[in-house]
Amino acid sequence: MSSSHSVWRGLVATVGLVLTAEGLYYLFRYLKWVREQQPRVLFFPAPVTCVRPLLLASPGRCDCPLPHRESALSRMARLLLSARRSIDVCVFTISSLDLSGSVLVAYERGVRVRVITDSDYMALASSQVGTFRKAGIEVRHDQDTNYMHHKFALIDGSILITGSLNWSAQAIFRNKENVIIIKDADIVKAFTEEFERLWNEYDPTKYSFSPQSS
Ligand SMILES: [Zn+2]
Incomplete structure (x- = not known):
């Protein structure tokens, strides 16, 4: 076997090895991405x-x-804290210091936060909506006696947190509740559209009444 032939074989083998290693790397990343797209469920x-x-x-x-x-x-809190660009909250009751605190920490870090909630329940003494507003977060609420009963949030426009869970200590620590975390683009898009629709509908310039607490 000539030496040039050996060099070529060596070269081809090296390139093949690199391609295989690179291929495995991308395959691993793809499989990781696929796994991350799977919905996750939390029970309370x-x-x-x-x-x-x-x-x-x-870290302290x-x-x-x-x-x-x-x-x-803690998984819910971590998810809220993982936001880099935006958190859109559309939740009926917001009184949990843990979850509202997570949103506030993200907000202080520069994440854009918008909150839609229920006008009756934001009037309760335990509601953290006032704390949000004091911090500078814009909060909008429904305009009638029916409830704004959604319980979902969108992280960075790409992760949906939804389920039965109100953001209250009662719901978190006592009730049977479920939360599902979804990255499916079509479902996230539908909830994003619902959020934008309500955000526009509850524009304060269109308010016909204002609860005493707001
Ligand atoms: Zn502690």
Whole structure:
């Protein structure tokens, strides 16, 4: 076998190896992407845990007596905190300090936040809607005596969190509730359109009445 022939064989083998390694890399990334597109389901009630360490600017410890392990609540909080561009919240009751706190942390980081909620339930003392508004987040609410009863949120326009869960301690820690996390583009698009439709419908310039608390 001539030396030039060996060099060629070596070269072809090397290129083949690189291509195979690169192919495996992209195959792995593709499979990871496919796995990430699968809907995920969370069931509540969640065990009573503390998610405060997630909300700290720098990783810190919390010395409170509650457990600090992963739960359906911490997964929800992590998802909200993962937002890079936008969080659109369309939820009937928003009183959970853990979930509203997660939104506030993202907002303070520069994420655009819009909130649609129910005009009757935002008037309850426990509602965190006032805290949102004080922070500078725009909140819009329904305009009639029927409930704005949705319970969904959109992260970066690409992840949908939806289900039966109100953002309240009662729902999170006591009730039987479900949440599904969906990345399917068609479903996300439908919920995005619903959010934009309601956001436009509840434009304050169109308000015919305003609850006393707002
Ligand atoms: Zn704690």
